[in-house]
Amino acid sequence: MSDRDQEKKPLSLNRSKLELSKTVEAGQVRQNFSHGRSKSVTVEVRKKRTFEKNESGRFREVKKDFVAEEPQAAPEAPEAKSAPEAKKEPVKEVKKRPVVEDQGNLTNSERATRMAALKAAEERRKQDEADAEVRAREEAARKVEEDARKAEEAKAAEAADKAEDAPVKDGSMSVEDVEKSIAASTAKGKPSKPKPVGKPKAAEEIMPGEPAEPLVPEERRRTAPAAAKTKSRKEIDEENARLAARKRAEEEAKGGAARAKTDDGRRRGKLSINNAMSGDESGRRRSMASIKRQQAKAKARAQGPQKPKEKVVRDVVVPDVITVQELANRMAERAADVIKSLMGMGVMATINQSLDPDTAQLVVEEFGHNMKRVSDADIEESLVSVDENDDNLIGRPPVVTVMGHVDHGKTSLLDALRATDVAGGEAGGITQHIGAYQVTMATGAKITFIDTPGHAAFTEMRSRGAKVTDIVVLVVAADDSVMPQTIEAISHAKAAGVPMIIAINKIDKPGADASRVKTQLLQHEVVVEEMGGDVQAVEVSAKQRLGLTELEEAILLQSEVLDLKANPKRVADGVVVEARMEKGRGPVATVLVQRGTLKTGDIFVTGAEWGRVRALVDDHGNRVVDAIPGMPVEVTGLNGVPAAGDDFVVVENEAKAREVSDFRQRRIRETQAAAMKKSALENMFAQSGEVKELPIVIKGDVQGSVEALIGTLQKLGNEEVSVRVLHSGVGGINESDVTLARASNALIIGFNVRANQQAREQSRRDNVDIRYYSIIYDVADDIKKMLSGMLSPEVREKFLGYAEIRDLFTISGNKIAGCMVTEGTVKRGAGVRLLRDNVVIHSGELSTLRRFKDEVKEVREGYECGMSFAKYNDLQAGDMIECFENEEIAVEL
Numbered sequence: 001m002s003d004r005d006q007e008k009k010p011l012s013l014n015r016s017k018l019e020l021s022k023t024v025e026a027g028q029v030r031q032n033f034s035h036g037r038s039k040s041v042t043v044e045v046r047k048k049r050t051f052e053k054n055e056s057g058r059f060r061e062v063k064k065d066f067v068a069e070e071p072q073a074a075p076e077a078p079e080a081k082s083a084p085e086a087k088k089e090p091v092k093e094v095k096k097r098p099v100v101e102d103q104g105n106l107t108n109s110e111r112a113t114r115m116a117a118l119k120a121a122e123e124r125r126k127q128d129e130a131d132a133e134v135r136a137r138e139e140a141a142r143k144v145e146e147d148a149r150k151a152e153e154a155k156a157a158e159a160a161d162k163a164e165d166a167p168v169k170d171g172s173m174s175v176e177d178v179e180k181s182i183a184a185s186t187a188k189g190k191p192s193k194p195k196p197v198g199k200p201k202a203a204e205e206i207m208p209g210e211p212a213e214p215l216v217p218e219e220r221r222r223t224a225p226a227a228a229k230t231k232s233r234k235e236i237d238e239e240n241a242r243l244a245a246r247k248r249a250e251e252e253a254k255g256g257a258a259r260a261k262t263d264d265g266r267r268r269g270k271l272s273i274n275n276a277m278s279g280d281e282s283g284r285r286r287s288m289a290s291i292k293r294q295q296a297k298a299k300a301r302a303q304g305p306q307k308p309k310e311k312v313v314r315d316v317v318v319p320d321v322i323t324v325q326e327l328a329n330r331m332a333e334r335a336a337d338v339i340k341s342l343m344g345m346g347v348m349a350t351i352n353q354s355l356d357p358d359t360a361q362l363v364v365e366e367f368g369h370n371m372k373r374v375s376d377a378d379i380e381e382s383l384v385s386v387d388e389n390d391d392n393l394i395g396r397p398p399v400v401t402v403m404g405h406v407d408h409g410k411t412s413l414l415d416a417l418r419a420t421d422v423a424g425g426e427a428g429g430i431t432q433h434i435g436a437y438q439v440t441m442a443t444g445a446k447i448t449f450i451d452t453p454g455h456a457a458f459t460e461m462r463s464r465g466a467k468v469t470d471i472v473v474l475v476v477a478a479d480d481s482v483m484p485q486t487i488e489a490i491s492h493a494k495a496a497g498v499p500m501i502i503a504i505n506k507i508d509k510p511g512a513d514a515s516r517v518k519t520q521l522l523q524h525e526v527v528v529e530e531m532g533g534d535v536q537a538v539e540v541s542a543k544q545r546l547g548l549t550e551l552e553e554a555i556l557l558q559s560e561v562l563d564l565k566a567n568p569k570r571v572a573d574g575v576v577v578e579a580r581m582e583k584g585r586g587p588v589a590t591v592l593v594q595r596g597t598l599k600t601g602d603i604f605v606t607g608a609e610w611g612r613v614r615a616l617v618d619d620h621g622n623r624v625v626d627a628i629p630g631m632p633v634e635v636t637g638l639n640g641v642p643a644a645g646d647d648f649v650v651v652e653n654e655a656k657a658r659e660v661s662d663f664r665q666r667r668i669r670e671t672q673a674a675a676m677k678k679s680a681l682e683n684m685f686a687q688s689g690e691v692k693e694l695p696i697v698i699k700g701d702v703q704g705s706v707e708a709l710i711g712t713l714q715k716l717g718n719e720e721v722s723v724r725v726l727h728s729g730v731g732g733i734n735e736s737d738v739t740l741a742r743a744s745n746a747l748i749i750g751f752n753v754r755a756n757q758q759a760r761e762q763s764r765r766d767n768v769d770i771r772y773y774s775i776i777y778d779v780a781d782d783i784k785k786m787l788s789g790m791l792s793p794e795v796r797e798k799f800l801g802y803a804e805i806r807d808l809f810t811i812s813g814n815k816i817a818g819c820m821v822t823e824g825t826v827k828r829g830a831g832v833r834l835l836r837d838n839v840v841i842h843s844g845e846l847s848t849l850r851r852f853k854d855e856v857k858e859v860r861e862g863y864e865c866g867m868s869f870a871k872y873n874d875l876q877a878g879d880m881i882e883c884f885e886n887e888e889i890a891v892e893l
Contacts (some may be wrong), residue, residue, distance in 0.1 A: 027114075314369045318360045325351040327360055331369055341366055396566040397438065397446040397630035398559035399592065401465040403492065404475035405483035406453070409505040412542035413475060414451050417552070434465060434644070434704050436577045436590055436632035437619045441552055447559075448592070448630050450577065453708075464645045464704075466492035468575045468592055471558050472500045473551075474526075478512035478539070482520040490524050499562075501554050502528060502537040508544045566629035571650045572596035576606055577632065579642050580702040581731035587611075587638040591627075591648050598627040598635075598650065603657050607646030608664040610657035611638035641730045644703040692721045692790045694783070695746035697737050698728040699753050705776070706730060709751055712780050721787045733759050733770060742766040747786075749779060793888035800883040801825045801861065808875055809866070815873045816848070816866050819881060826865065826883045827858040834869070835880040845870050846883075 032038045051059040316330045324342070328335040328351075335351045341363055342349050349355070355363075357373055364371040402410045417439050435451040452465040466472060472493040476486055493500050502521065504514045518528050518537060527533025536554045540547035574593040582588050589606065591598070598604075602613045614637030616624045627633040635648075651657050696713065700706035706728050713723045726746055727737065733748060733755035739762070741748050748755075748763075748770040755763065755770055763770050773779045801824020809816040819826075828849040834842040847870040849856055851863070859865040867881065 311368060315372050316364045316369045317372045317374055318357055318364065319374055320357060321354050322357075322360055323352055323354050324349050327355065327363065331364065331367055333367055337367075338363060392567045392569045393565040394568060396564050396628070397448050398555060398562070398564055399448045399450065399468060399470045399630060400473055400555055401450040401452060401469035401471070402473045402475060403452050403465065403489035405477075405480070405485040405489075408475050408477040408480065408483075408486075409542050410475045411451055413503065413505060413540065414449055416542045416545050416548055417449070434578050436592055438631060441556075445556055446630070447552070447555055448632060450592075450632075463492055464575075464577070466496040466498065467645075468577070468594075469496070469498055470562060470564060471555060472496075472498050473503050473555070474500050475503045475505050476517050476521075478504050478507045478514050478517060479509045480506075482517065482524070487524060490526060499558055500526065500535055501551075501558060502526070502535060503551055504537060504539045505542055507539045508541040508546065514539050564630075566595050568597045568628050570596040571652075572598035572602065572604075572627070572648075573650065574598070574648045576642050576644055576646045576648055578644050578702050578704055579730065581641055583732075585636050587636075587641045589635050589638060589642055589648075590632060591635050592632045593627045593629055593648075595629055596650065597629075598633065600625060602650045603652075603654055604635075604648060604650045605657050605660045606638070606648045607642040608661055608668055609638050609640040609642045610661040611635075612654075613637050641703060644707065693724040694721065694786055694790065695724050695726050695741075695744045696783070697726050697741050697746050697748045699733050699737060699748070699750050700728075700730060701752035703730055705751055708776060709749070709779060712776065713783055716780070716784055717787055720792070721790045723783060723787070732756055735759050735762055738762045738766065738768050738770075741768045747771065749773060751776070751779065788890070791890075793890055795886050795888055798885050798887055799824070800827060800830055800885060803859075803865070803867065803881040803883065805875060805877055805879045805881065806864075807877060814868055815875050816868050817875050817879075817881070818864065819867050820864050821859050821861050823861060824883070825858050825860050826867070826881070827885065828856070830883050830885045832867075832869065833882040833884070834872075834875070835882055836876065838880075841879075842869065842872050842874070844872055847871075 027043050028040050029043050030038055030040050051061050053059055312332070314331060316327070318327070318330075324338055325335055328338045331338070339349060339351070342359075345359070345362060347359060361371050361373070402414060404410050414435075414437065418437055434453065436448065437451070438446055438448045440446050450465045450469060466489075472489070474486065474489055474493070476482060490500070502518075504517050506512055507514060514537075518531065521528065522531070526535055528535050528537040530537065536558070538547055538551045538554055540551055572593055573595050574591050576589050577592050578590040580588055587609070591606075598613065598616065600613050600616060604611060604613065613635055615635075616627055617634040617636075618624050618627075619632055624633065651660070698706055698709050698713075700709060710725055710728055713725065716723055726744055727740055729737075732753050733750050735756075735758050737748060738755075738759050740746070746768075748768060750770060750772045752774055754772065760770075762768075771782070773782075801821060803819040803821045803826050805817045805819050807818040809818060826846075826849065828846055830846065832844060832846050833840050846867055848866065848868040849859065850866040851859060856865070869875070
């Protein structure tokens with residue numbers, strides 16, 4: 001065993017010493033060998049902690065200095081000394097010899113690192129010694145406090161035992177006498193202060209733990225019964241404790257008692273088991289809420305039985321739909337009681353479930369309240385107002401709607417009146433938008449014109465124009481006759497109940513005959529003045545500007561007869577003639593003001609949309625401050641594009657506008673939901689009947705054009721194919737439209753609008769077809785062709801010829817018929833029927849057609865041939881073979 005192994009001694013426990021080995025320092029020593037060889041060796045410096053057992057049997061550490069040196073022989077043990085002498089004798093310090101290292105070959109950085117490590121080890125050792133010293137002092141202080149506390153407890157217990165055995169002083173009184181004395185003093189208004197009898201003890205005479213004498217007035221001590229003098233000290237202490245507890249309860253009831261012995265009246269520290277069991281001032285006390293509850297109960301008992309409160313009967317307002325919770329709140333009842341009432345009626349409901357008005361009425365009546373039923377539609381009735389003051393009525397310009405058949409010159413006539421060229425900008429030479437203009441005559445009179453399209457697709461526009469107008473000007477071309485849209489315009493005018501003025505246009509053209517037009521109008525119950533009727537007829541020429549003055553005079557004369565008046569000093573209302581989406585301006589609506597004055601900043605509601613008037617623009621593009629009755633203006637500031645024909649009403653505030661708009665939007669959603677359910681059912685039946693649909697997404701420039709497109713396309717189709725409009729809107733084509741079309745494999749139609757760049761890229765990526773149109777009948781023609789292509793072709797049977805079987809041959813188990821073509825032609829691959837006595841026996845196809853030994857395509861009349869049927873051999877001589885073929889014919893709508 002080496003010397004180093006001998007140094008590593010195992011951990012041993014003796015009666016007197018306990019030694020632990022621990023490495024605390026390390027270093028390196030360079031060893032030199034022969035032939036110039038050297039080696040660095042790590043040297044560990046170890047120290048041993050020695051513990052000795054003292055007289056009480058505890059171990060204590062013996063402080064020594066340790067050096068890195070060879071173990072030496074232990075000196076002879078000195079004679080044993082007594083324990084006190086051992087404690088007094090200081091431990092001899094052994095000087096620590098420095099470890100010799102060969103630092104000649106170390107660099108400066110290595111020396112610095114070495115010194116820093118040694119310094120850090122020294123600091124750690126000093127810190128450990130300081131911490132041990134602090135812990136020792138704390139332990140000694142804690143032991144001193146514990147001993148002092150035990151001594152005080154023992155002293156207090158001894159004093160209590162002495163107090164129990166002490167005799168009772170003379171003159172003591174009972175608790176009942178003390179209470180009576182306090183009550184008598186209080187009744188006289190002079191509360192007596194208890195005075196102690198006799199000379200009080202000095203502070204040094206009172207034993208620790210001995211309770212003070214009861215504080216009893218002197219006069220009550222003198223009159224106290226003799227039985228009280230025989231009471232023990234323990235009983236008097238109990239009585240004093242009860243008195244103190246009662247007094248403390250009274251103070252707490254009045255709010256004057258503190259919760260604990262602290263400066264701010266709050267208990268400090270945590271509530272421990274010892275504090276709670278001891279019941280001292282630091283423990284938990286009764287809360288003020290508990291005391292108040294006790295006082296309220298005592299007051300209620302003192303007042304006696306209370307009369308039941310009278311039930312408050314309320315007027316409960318119940319709308320069309322109300323939840324259980326809302327109904328309970330309006331009745332001021334508990335929701336649980338309302339649910340219990342509903343369960344009694346057989347209705348299982350939760351607080352968030354909606355109730356119909358009838359069920360809500362039963363619940364309200366059961367609780368004894370009065371029900372007042374209201375409807376959401378009442379908010380629209382408040383928008384309608386009647387002019388009560390006729391003094392503010394003034395004359396207004398007449399509203400004239402120009403109607404007629406397409407290409408009869410309606411827009412050209414308006415251009416001649418306004419000195420403009422609107423017709424030149426129309427695509428295809430036809431009017432596809434409804435327009436509103438105001439013309440000032442030479443006399444200063446104003447007339448508001450509404451131009452309607454004449455195409456068959458714009459029936460809705462003509463209907464709207466007839467509803468908002470005062471006079472209808474029916475334009476009929478003199479070189480043409482009364483056409484279908486002319487008849488439709490007459491029907492709209494009669495339905496609206498407005499007078500008509502017939503403007504016979506194009507009288508300057510060759511072949512014009514105004515008398516023929518007047519005669520044809522008689523067939524539709526339109527009698528002009530020349531024929532004894534009451535309808536004015538004026539012959540005009542838009543291009544030659546002939547008869548324009550007579551037409552204006554006729555319009556002003558008719559307006560005077562109607563006596564058109566309006567009140568400008570009221571809130572404005574009117575109708576939306578047209579609506580569109582413009583880039584940079586947002587939703588724009590062309591509004592015809594019918595009553596009141598529309599001003600910038602007014603809050604309005606139109607259809608399901610609302611907004612604030614941001615700007616007013618007249619028909620010439622000029623901004624105006626206000627719009628009087630009979631004046632058409634463009635309004636900006638809407639939050640959405642309204643529908644053409646919607647009412648336009650100004651309201652008092654934004655809250656009212658939002659309420660009306662929300663109600664109308666909710667009603668539209670309900671209608672759409674019902675339509676979707678209906679369409680789903682129709683689709684189910686359509687699928688069972690194999691009805692094909694063409695899905696389409698429509699985007700237009702104005703609301704009227706979109707309506708016209710939808711109406712036109714939905715009229716196309718039959719029981720086999722139809723058009724399904726997935727989505728329609730006003731504005732350009734965006735990414736959402738392309739996504740919808742891709743998901744539904746639909747076609748996108750852009751009418752006078754274009755797709756943005758993102759939509760175009762997405763359409764190319766997703767292979768979505770986008771088609772642009774500017775003329776409505778082009779849209780109708782293309783969709784009609786698409787639907788025609790979706791129709792199943794019509795299959796027709798074409799007769800080819802007859803052949804008579806003359807003889808039969810059997811080849812390889814198959815019968816071959818030798819035939820003579822008696823009529824027409826027989827073709828290979830065509831359909832054949834086998835006739836026996838003019839009765840069809842079999843229908844199939846020819847499998848073989850030969851002339852001699854050669855296969856041929858056809859055999860004409862008068863030639864012989866050999867034929868065999870596919871999968872059929874029941875042939876007889878004398879049978880006739882009918883040959884035919886099926887051809888498919890494309891079907892058009």
